[in-house]
Amino acid sequence: MKLHKEGTTILWTSSLIFVIISVLSLYFLNCWGLILVIPLFVFLLLIFWFFRNPTRTCNAQDDEIIAPVDGKVVIIKEVHEKEFLKTQCIQVSVFMSPLNVHVCRYPLNGKVIFAKYHAGKYLVAWHEKSSELNERTSVAVENAYGQHILFRQIAGAVARRIVMYSQIGDEVQGGKEMGFIKFGSRMDVFLPLGTEILVKVGDKVRGGEQVIAKVKK
Numbered sequence: 001m002k003l004h005k006e007g008t009t010i011l012w013t014s015s016l017i018f019v020i021i022s023v024l025s026l027y028f029l030n031c032w033g034l035i036l037v038i039p040l041f042v043f044l045l046l047i048f049w050f051f052r053n054p055t056r057t058c059n060a061q062d063d064e065i066i067a068p069v070d071g072k073v074v075i076i077k078e079v080h081e082k083e084f085l086k087t088q089c090i091q092v093s094v095f096m097s098p099l100n101v102h103v104c105r106y107p108l109n110g111k112v113i114f115a116k117y118h119a120g121k122y123l124v125a126w127h128e129k130s131s132e133l134n135e136r137t138s139v140a141v142e143n144a145y146g147q148h149i150l151f152r153q154i155a156g157a158v159a160r161r162i163v164m165y166s167q168i169g170d171e172v173q174g175g176k177e178m179g180f181i182k183f184g185s186r187m188d189v190f191l192p193l194g195t196e197i198l199v200k201v202g203d204k205v206r207g208g209e210q211v212i213a214k215v216k217k
Contacts, residue, residue: 052101
């Protein structure tokens with residue numbers, strides 16, 4: 001299983017703590033120490049599972065919008081995006097549970113024209129206001145047709161760190177990695193009006209592979 005680089009410190013630290021506690025428990029408590037060791041081992045496996053980084057293959061076309069993360073579609077609606085686009089658009093939001101892959105990927109081909117980090121609160125990620133109030137990053141990409149698509153990583157009630165690799169001027173490809181969110185979160189994509197949406201609320205999507213929308217050429 002391939003692991004994400006953002007988990008390196010946590011995984012090494014967790015493994016070391018597990019070994020120390022296990023040795024001490026088995027030494028002083030003998031077989032009774034297994035009562036403590038077994039649940040800790042299961043918890044350690046869950047941490048390794050969280051930081052998995054599966055290989056995803058994507059050959060995104062210029063008019064395709066790719067699911068940026070694994071998870072469940074929780075919002076599809078028309079909104080006014082006021083941070084950068086400053087216009088009416090279609091918001092598609094995907095919620096990630098702690099068991100989903102948390103690698104964040106570019107939803108389209110193009111050039112990064114905006115990238116910003118915001119400190120904030122930690123409301124539950126499916127709360128509508130989390131898009132404006134929580135810790136988050138905003139990235140906008142210009143596609144081959146001159147359209148601007150903005151997407152936003154949002155921390156949830158459990159997430160406590162967002163990692164964004166995007167820099168203004170980067171040439172990017174849909175499905176390729178752009179960041180990581182640790183322990184439960186959401187990702188929003190803001191699309192031009194008239195975009196054909198290929199998913200519905202409640203659908204489970206696969207990040208980096210599944211086409212969730214097509215923009216007008």
